[in-house]
Amino acid sequence: MPLHFNTEIIDEFRTNAGRLGGPFEGWTLLLLTTTGARYGKEHTTPLGFVEDHDRLLVVGSAGGSDRHPDWYRNLLVNPTVTVELGTETWRATAVAASGAERDELFAKVVAAAPGYADYQKATDRVLPVVVLHRLPEETYTPPDRLDALADELVAIHDGLRADLAALSDGLGTRTAPGLTVELRRRCVTFCSALAVHHGGEDAGLFPYLAREYPEKAAVFERLRTEHDTVARVLDELRTLLARVDETGPAELRGKFERLRGELETHFAHEEAEVVPLLKAAA
Structure with missing residues (x-):
């Protein structure tokens, strides 16, 4: 998506507790914030996702382009990410699946959201599937002494x-x-x-x-x-x-x-x- 379009979606998402209108009305998206691989700057991207038990699956489809999306390259270097879903914000570890595991998870994604199969047909690039594992809340408080x-x-x-x-x-x-x-x-x-x-x-x-x-x-x-x-x-x-x-x-x-x-x-x-x-x- 163009940068300005992403910005509009992000603003609407955060203003309306994750609810979107217009072409995305009725959709459930999440916001994924990654740390830039080169300069360490945070970047937020709206993404579709599929629930898989207690974890979430996201796909680096980039609309079927021949280039991996920036957010995917970022998390390969810095796998700790921030997820915004509805009114919740939490940290997660992002793990890119590979081999047979990737194929199995991609099949789960396509079963829930068939459009990803069309994205895969549009490119020779193997669309990466990333598993988001929620990290436990931080409970440590630095001691005074x-x-x-x-x-x-x-x-x-x-x-x-x-x-x-x-x-x-x-x-x-x-x-x-x-x-x-x-x-x-x-x-x-x-x-x-x-x-x-x-x-x-x-x-x-x-x-x-x-x-x-x-x-x-x-x-x-x-x-x-x-x-x-x-x-x-x-x-x-x-x-x-x-x-x-x-x-x-x-x-x-x-x-x-x-x-x-x-x-x-x-x-x-x-x-x-x-x-x-x-x-x-x-």
Whole structure:
């Protein structure tokens, strides 16, 4: 859709609690907000969807054009998205299905909305099917005391360690056909949680501590460099996840083990350097 047309739909959607008139009267659409792959700017797109149990399916049809829509390319890089549906707004993890799973889900979409079959016939591009998994509401409130924040930091690290260990164990027991949408969802959700954790440290915690302890500037520079290294491994992991049905689990397991090693080194360094500073500043 042209940009100005999208803007009109978005404005009407938000003004009327998701109800639309004109050519879309009677339709139920959602608004999907993604983070730009290149510049990190948020972009909102009106989309049709199909419900599939407790998740939603959206299709990168782009009206049957030969080019993937921008929102789809954005979520391949930044899979945490915002969904507006009626009067509700919530965060979700967006996972692109592939292989046989994609075909099965596309058939479900076509059964509910046959027009997508016409879009597929109009292009040689395989229309991507994206699964939107609603994320639980955030319940954590940052503690007032920095010594409590020190304990929370270690608890977050231990939780991420356990999640990564469970994912690695899961990969070790599955063959390529067994790498289901659910496993990919768990992998992508882990990547998103880790990126949010590191982003919060870079934007808030580290600058605060650097002001309080200027003599530790080299420590925080090293920690930020480690964040950059982990981010690169996460990007490589997301790329593999998008085509795991083609490559099989062996390469994916290797990438997970590399991530595990990088994270353990980083967590140990951060706990040795940052936790004592938080306890001393309390």
